[in-house]
Amino acid sequence: MDDAEALPDKTPRTARGRRTLRKLLDAAAVEFGEKGFHEASISSITRRAEVALGTFYTYFDSKDALFRALVGDMSEAVKVSARDALSDDMGALEIERAALAAFLSFAREHREIYRIIDEAEFVDPASYRDHYETIAARIAKRLKEGADAGELREGLGETEAWAMMGMNVFVGLRYAVWSDGDPDEIASRVNALIARGIAAEPD
Amino acid sequence: MDDAEALPDKTPRTARGRRTLRKLLDAAAVEFGEKGFHEASISSITRRAEVALGTFYTYFDSKDALFRALVGDMSEAVKVSARDALSDDMGALEIERAALAAFLSFAREHREIYRIIDEAEFVDPASYRDHYETIAARIAKRLKEGADAGELREGLGETEAWAMMGMNVFVGLRYAVWSDGDPDEIASRVNALIARGIAAEPD
Structure with a gap:
């Protein structure tokens, strides 16, 4: 993914931010893969990623945006x-x-x-x-x-x-x-x- | 579809019954195709098929059973x-x-x-x-x-x-x-x- 394209205003600018984004995407792959889109939840994804729930919104506006990314x-x-x-x-x-x-x-x-x-x-x-x-x-x-x-x-x-x-x-x-x-x-x-x-x- | 297989106990035995089943399947194709499974409703399908709602259950136990058929x-x-x-x-x-x-x-x-x-x-x-x-x-x-x-x-x-x-x-x-x-x-x-x-x- 070209981060800049998928996340026009939420591209991580630091190595740490890119690692957090990676953890969220990897957790999302497991969550969406196991449960499907409708049953998947942002809170379960952040738990899997070991990222604070509030941090999610630094990277994505919604579950839809995460799925698209x-x-x-x-x-x-x-x-x-x-x-x-x-x-x-x-x-x-x-x-x-x-x-x-x-x-x-x-x-x-x-x-x-x-x-x-x-x-x-x-x-x-x-x-x-x-x-x-x-x-x-x-x-x-x-x-x-x-x-x-x-x-x-x-x-x-x-x-x-x-x-x-x-x-x-x-x-x-x-x-x-x-x-x-x-x-x-x-x-x-x-x-x-x-x-x-x-x-x-x-x- | 082998009706006998898909509908073990609900196979229509008359020509009229088979026509009604056909109308339900055709209406289901339009409904599921337009709305997807989750948004589709049995009442909308029977309306499209011009079949009474109660008649539906002569043929199928559920929306799932209709989809499978x-x-x-x-x-x-x-x-x-x-x-x-x-x-x-x-x-x-x-x-x-x-x-x-x-x-x-x-x-x-x-x-x-x-x-x-x-x-x-x-x-x-x-x-x-x-x-x-x-x-x-x-x-x-x-x-x-x-x-x-x-x-x-x-x-x-x-x-x-x-x-x-x-x-x-x-x-x-x-x-x-x-x-x-x-x-x-x-x-x-x-x-x-x-x-x-x-x-x-x-x-």
Whole structure:
């Protein structure tokens, strides 16, 4: 999350303030993940974060504002975890494989992300839409770079980006949240699908 | 929906009863789609359905029971709309293309389905899971049949089925619910992705 964007007038200016904000966001992830938005309470979140109730309002105006900031924070965390798994020497297909494996590992460690992002569809539809549009735009950019490098087909774009994002989200739900699949094995299978498709090889 | 399964002791036995049940389900789709589960009310649903409030309880014990039946009814409608688009002379890849095009057309006409299925994750998690597990099993079965016919690669299974379902769900969200894409064009692009992948053709 770009703090300055999410909290126009409440951005912490000190390291201590940033640590407190971090504690509030981490506590909010647990609270919203366990209870859902409507049952979650600010007082329970500040208790989890070991932060005084009054301090909360230094950072956020409301439970809604905290939820919105949390969705942005999770989008950023997904982005960073994927980026950290990539290196400059990877080809276009290897980048997609590594990004998915990193996402699956991230989702296993942060299973609450699905519930929180999915609940954003109802609690904060603009954040929900922004989350997916941002990821799709990132994938579309990688597809274009891969085509420019001659590694991927020409003409891939937004439709393929949304399709690939959907694949990643659903295999994450199935194999990271609902069960413990091996991230590398799942990512390799999905990568084979996008690399060469499902058609039989011509004889 | 298998009425007998969803409504063990309240299955309508007459044609008139089945028409009333249909009116209640259709009204529920509009009500839950517009207001969400928590704001929706039985009295508003019976008003929309032009059914007496007391009649509701001939069919359902509660708002929860109606919601559960509606999710099952929508799963069934998705299945029927895909099945009606298929014919015996289609190859395995053409089947996937036609099934997706049918789903996109269905979702354009029934945009509320996304909100209702997605809300099931919170209101009725078992129905949510069942909805997707049933669809994935159907896709996995088609992949096996395609491999048996020599049209698709051997070894495709559950992982590929979840990946393909995710593609379909997300392109539906993007191009049927959030905007009006051409179902045939979108389905053809996604079909090219699953048919031959995104890698550049070898020179």
